[in-house]
Amino acid sequence: MRVLYFAWVRQRVGVAEEEVSPPPEVRDLAGLVAWLSARSPGHAAAFAQARQIRAAVNQEFAGPEAPVRAGDEIAFFPPVTGG
Template structure:
C-alpha cells in the first residue's frame, strides 16, 4: 500500500510518501489512521486528531469507513478550503 502525505501532514510525518504493509485487521481508512499513528512520534503527531484530516483512496475522496486493501494508494491531507 502506498501512502502519500501532503501539507502539514507531510511535515509532521517527515516523509512525502511511504510503502507500508498494514496488518490484516486494518480494513478501512480509520483503522489505517490508527495503525499509522503507532509508527513514529511524527506519525502520532500527524494522526493525533483524525477529524483534522482528509483522505483519498485511489485518488477518490474517502470517508473513515472506506475500505482499504493491499495495492491501494491512500493520500492524507488537511481539509481543503477555497474562496
C-alpha cells in the same frame, strides 16, 4: 500499499510518501490511521487531530469507513484550500 501525505500532514510525518504493509485486521481508513499512528512520534502528531484530516483512496475522497486493500494508493491531508 502506498501512502502519501500532503501539506502539514507531510511535515509532521516527515516523509511525503511511504510503502506500508499493514496486518490483515486493518480493513478501512480508520483502522489504517490507528495503525499508522503507532509507527513514529511524527505519525502520532500528524494524526492526533483526526478531525482535521481528510483522505483519499485511489485518488477519490473517502471517509473513515472506506475499505483499504493491498495495492491501494492512500493519501492523507488537511481540508483543501485551492481556488
